[in-house]
Amino acid sequence: MMKPAAMLAAMSIECSLKAIIAISKKPPKTHRLSELAQSAGLQLSGSKAETLGHLAAMIQLGRYHIDSNNTTRSKISPKGIDVVVNEVREHATARCRNVM
Numbered sequence: 001m002m003k004p005a006a007m008l009a010a011m012s013i014e015c016s017l018k019a020i021i022a023i024s025k026k027p028p029k030t031h032r033l034s035e036l037a038q039s040a041g042l043q044l045s046g047s048k049a050e051t052l053g054h055l056a057a058m059i060q061l062g063r064y065h066i067d068s069n070n071t072t073r074s075k076i077s078p079k080g081i082d083v084v085v086n087e088v089r090e091h092a093t094a095r096c097r098n099v100m
Contacts, residue, residue, distance in 0.1 A: 011062075033053070042091045051081060
């Protein structure tokens with residue numbers, strides 16, 4: 001997968017998680033997706049959590065040109081990204097449905 005596409009997917013996940021958190025409190029100023037997922041009440045484990053970690057590193061790489069996890073040498077599976085994006089979307093839909 002191209003790095004820009006992975007970075008944009010990661011940023012969309014970040015925004016979705018922050019929207020869920022904003023329902024009840026001010027979202028933290030962080031790009032750490034695992035921290036945001038936990039605050040949003042979304043529990044990911046195994047390969048999903050690993051993919052989330054790689055995506056968080058893509059945000060750092062794209063925004064700040066910092067490769068803290070050697071992400072450029074890691075392979076992020078497009079299927080793994082799809083799985084995580086879908087899970088976040090389903091969680092966001094369920095949480096936001098209660099608000100609207």
